[in-house]
Amino acid sequence: MNTQALFGQLLIGLINGSFYALLSLGLAVIFGLLNIINFTHGALYMTGAFVSYFLLEKAGLGYWWALVIAPIVVGAVGVVIERLMLSRLYKLDHLYGLLLTFGLALMIEGGFQHEFGSAGLPYSMPESLQGVQNLGFMFLPNYRAWVIFASLVICFSTWFLIERTKLGAYLRAATENPSLVQAFGVNVPRMITLTYGLGVGLAALAGVFAAPIYQVSPQMGSSLIIVVFAVVVIGGMGSIMGSILTGFGLGIIEGLTKYIYPEASNTVIFVIMAIVLMIRPQGLFGQR
Amino acid sequence: MNEQRYERVGFAVMFVAFALAPFVIYPAFGMQLLCFAIFACAFNLLIGFGGLLSFGHAMFFGMGSYLAAYASAAWGFPIELAILTGAATSLVLGVLSGFIAIRRQGIYFAMITLALAQMVYFFCLRAPFTGGENGIQGVKRGSLLGLLDLGQPIAMYYVVFAIFILAFLLIHRIIHSPFGQVLKAIRENEPRAISLGYRTERYKLAAFVMSATLAGLAGATKAMVTMNASLTDVYWTMSGEVVLMTLLGGMGTVFGPVVGAMVIISMQLYLAELGAWVTIIQGAIFVFCVLAFRRGIVGEIEAWLRRRKA
DSSP, X not given: OOHHHHHHHHHHHHHHHHHHHHHHHHHHXXXXXXXXXXXXXXXXXXXXXXXXXXXXXXXXXXXXXXXXXXXXXXXXXXXXXXXXTGGGSTTSXXXXXXXXXXXXXXXXXXXXXXXXXXXXXXXXXXXXXXXXXXXXXXXEEHHHHHHHHHHHHHHHHHHHXXXXXHHHHHHHHHHHOHHHHHHTTOOHHHHHHHHHHHHHHHHHXXXXXXXXXXXXXXXXXXXXXXXXXXXXXXXXXTOXXXXXXXXXXXXXXXXXXXXXXXXXXXXXXXXXXXHHHHHOTTOTTOOX | OHHHXXXXXXXXXXXXXXXXXXXXXXXXXXXXXXXXXXXXXXXXXXXXXXXXXXXXXXXXXXXXXXXXXXXXXXXXXXXXXXXXXXXXXXXXXXXXXXXXXXXXXXXXXXXXXXXXXXXXHHHHHHOGGGTGGGOBOOOOOOEETTTEETTSHHHHHHHHHHHHHHHHHHHHHHHHSHHXXXXXXXXXXXXXXXXXXXXXXXXXXXXXXXXXXXXXXXXXXXXXXXXXXXXXXXSHHHHHHXXXXXXXXXXXXXXXXXXXXXXXXXXXXXXXGGTTHXXXXXXXXXXXXXXXXXXXXXXXXXXXXXXXXX
């Protein structure tokens, strides 16, 4: 047993799990209120990473600025997308929302690819998070520890916001019955717009987290989003906590697979999805 | 009655156009069109008549392509058997993946098929027989039934043309059969179809497998045309392209997928040097179709014909 390698893979698994959790959380929040699966999620995650790259290159604003600005910029883009396009589709079959966001994802990714090619752009780590801790059984890079910690904080804040605050109560009520909530004087269309902005803002935040770990490239979102879809199917989109647990759990399982049987590490999540669908089609935390 | 006449006239126009096409366009390009037209028609069978949006049809197209290419290059199968091998592979894959995917509906179905297709993609990336990034080369067209030399592009074109017409008529037959009617009923209102005593799961699985097999046929034929198979055939972008062809041509129309395939494949050919712009334009067509052109080209023409009559 090589414990050093095992813990190394577990750490990578936890990092991936953070991204799965952040992205599937956004997807679940958006799905709850808009009833669409947001295919642009991967492209907007990538956009978040690019925004932090631009901030550093063009404006000299570093990582900490990017953590604040990138989600706001991408969230604003999301608000525009929702107002201009998605809002026209709510009366139609939900599949049209999927097709529209898929088209948008192609446009965004194609645009970045046209400008920057396929090669990745490096994004340097903030100085304050460089360095490594020796834990005795393994070496823990500070930045990775930070990503896991920050993702956990954000996931649980989102959970708290939705499950434990008044605003969240409106949100949950609108998910159940939008017209009734509207009748009580809550501006539901605005809430839907802001929810979409919040969801894609979370994706952008994940993109900023990812920028120093992976290279910033136009394709970084598309392969990730397909895995996240599988994560969402496994967890079921019924609960916020379910998305968080499934995201981190599957990341860890993926890491373990990389250690035990590396050949299967790309496919293990899809295999788990198939098994879950056989036994519990609604997903681990799904209702109905 | 009018509906029937319209379909007959449409079919005659399509038949003559494709029969004469190699005198106007390159046969190689024409064959490419026909292969993707089969692919889009197979996809349309599922979305247009079964109401199931698959975002993973590249797995059937790609696996059909790989197995046909492998059967030809490694086992020396003649072309007829190679194509059948490809289609049969997709049939088996269709049964396996369909069994899992039909457990959920709507957008979940789309996500599940997409994820399963990605799994097949990773399998193809790793499996030794696919040649990884290089794909499978050295496919031999040989001759049809040992008689007709298919080295000639024009001869090969008419073989592909015949496969296309057969596939098209088969799909037409399926749609207009009692089975096709039940499928439409399930699309419109599944609980009602269940209450009428139909085992809807079985119907959906059957439609899924048929669509998968025909998509595999398209991929297998494409492998014999281009004489190779590669990872592009099985990547998720291919799944997206077939959705786009069908959407643009007109979901649920008989001729829509053919028209959509022609437009998209021609566009890819003429805009090839623009690189990433092709992706941007494809995305823009998606957005435009969803927002303002949901009936697609053929759907709009049909609506116009109906309005003129009224």
